[in-house]
Amino acid sequence: MKLDDIDNAILAALGQNGRMSNREVGRDVGVSEGTVRQRLKKLEAAKAMRLGLVVDITVTGRVTVAYVRIKAKPDRIRAIAKEIAAMDDCSFVGLSVGSFDIVTLFNARTRGELAEYIDNRIAKISGVLAIDVREPIASIKHRYDLIHVT
Amino acid sequence: MEKNKTKTRSESKAAPAKTGAASKERTVHQLDATDRQILDRLKTEPRVTNKALAEELSLSEVTIASRIRAMESGKIMRVMAQRDFRTIGGEILTLVDIDVLGRTVDAVAHDLTLIENVGSVSILMGEPSIIVEIHTPDLAALEDVLLNQIAKVKGVSGTSANMILKVIKYRSEMGNLHL
Numbered sequence: 001m002k003l004d005d006i007d008n009a010i011l012a013a014l015g016q017n018g019r020m021s022n023r024e025v026g027r028d029v030g031v032s033e034g035t036v037r038q039r040l041k042k043l044e045a046a047k048a049m050r051l052g053l054v055v056d057i058t059v060t061g062r063v064t065v066a067y068v069r070i071k072a073k074p075d076r077i078r079a080i081a082k083e084i085a086a087m088d089d090c091s092f093v094g095l096s097v098g099s100f101d102i103v104t105l106f107n108a109r110t111r112g113e114l115a116e117y118i119d120n121r122i123a124k125i126s127g128v129l130a131i132d133v134r135e136p137i138a139s140i141k142h143r144y145d146l147i148h149v150t
Numbered sequence: 151m152e153k154n155k156t157k158t159r160s161e162s163k164a165a166p167a168k169t170g171a172a173s174k175e176r177t178v179h180q181l182d183a184t185d186r187q188i189l190d191r192l193k194t195e196p197r198v199t200n201k202a203l204a205e206e207l208s209l210s211e212v213t214i215a216s217r218i219r220a221m222e223s224g225k226i227m228r229v230m231a232q233r234d235f236r237t238i239g240g241e242i243l244t245l246v247d248i249d250v251l252g253r254t255v256d257a258v259a260h261d262l263t264l265i266e267n268v269g270s271v272s273i274l275m276g277e278p279s280i281i282v283e284i285h286t287p288d289l290a291a292l293e294d295v296l297l298n299q300i301a302k303v304k305g306v307s308g309t310s311a312n313m314i315l316k317v318i319k320y321r322s323e324m325g326n327l328h329l
Binding site for chain 1: 218226227228231232243259260273274275281318328
């Protein structure tokens with residue numbers, strides 16, 4: 001979807017403070033409240049953005065992070081990805097080309113809980129050939145203002 | 151973002167190289183029941199007015215406003231517009247494992263954060279030393295980032311890329327707001 005200057009200005013204002021009312025955003029951008037409402041509706045429908053609450057990971061308690069990467073039987077890749085995406089502690093699932101077929105990210109409360117997911121759930125899914133677990137010890141850049149709207 | 155970047159930089163300068171990563175370890179915030187109620191409500195309706203929240207929770211509008219302000223300034227939460235990568239020319243997501251040799255991992259990781267297409271940088275123990283997520287509009291841009299930008303960072307001794315064909319799940323309601 002192509003965004004114009006007004007769309008970008010609305011997103012910039014709400015990127016700073018998402019709780020501004022449409023009227024306040026309109027005053028900032030120089031358009032009517034109705035225009036802001038319509039634009040947001042259109043942008044959300046096109047999955048160009050999401051307006052939402054972002055909570056720090058320490059509040060959610062999900063401080064144990066791990067990339068869990070999987071090699072799988074080709075005819076099982078989609079089904080396995082879907083099954084892992086349904087897991088509560090899973091934050092990201094992508095079908096991948098490269099060393100792995102599926103790349104996932106987990107945010108668990110404890111390492112025990114993470115191990116439970118890996119050893120007792122993912123390892124037992126039919127078609128999973130190999131699991132590679134990498135635990136970041138520090139995150140030094142993360143653009144939470146940019147996402148993939150799925 | 152610029153402000154946050156500056157903060158990260160000064161932090162890593164102040165801390166001894168080896169403890170750079172450990173110094174970022176954090177404690178779990180304790181919120182009270184009212185904070186939790188406000189968060190639950192904002193989760194389902196992020197732009198609910200303070201007035202409506204006050205009525206629902208039987209509190210004053212002033213209390214609601216100050217609770218929200220405190221959680222925002224404490225970097226506990228933010229309500230915000232999150233843009234899709236595709237709206238800024240980030241169609242292709244690629245995760246790159248990076249091996250480091252002859253330079254500290256912290257120094258290499260810092261240089262990688264300066265590359266515009268790099269969306270996240272994580273430091274690992276063991277191999278690979280670093281995993282970065284990069285967003286590019288097309289294959290030519292991906293080639294440029296991998297071979298002209300990442301490959302030229304001093305200390306990068308090897309890379310291994312996994313290009314994402316399709317994003318199945320992307321959780322966006324959680325983040326590290328302290329970076």
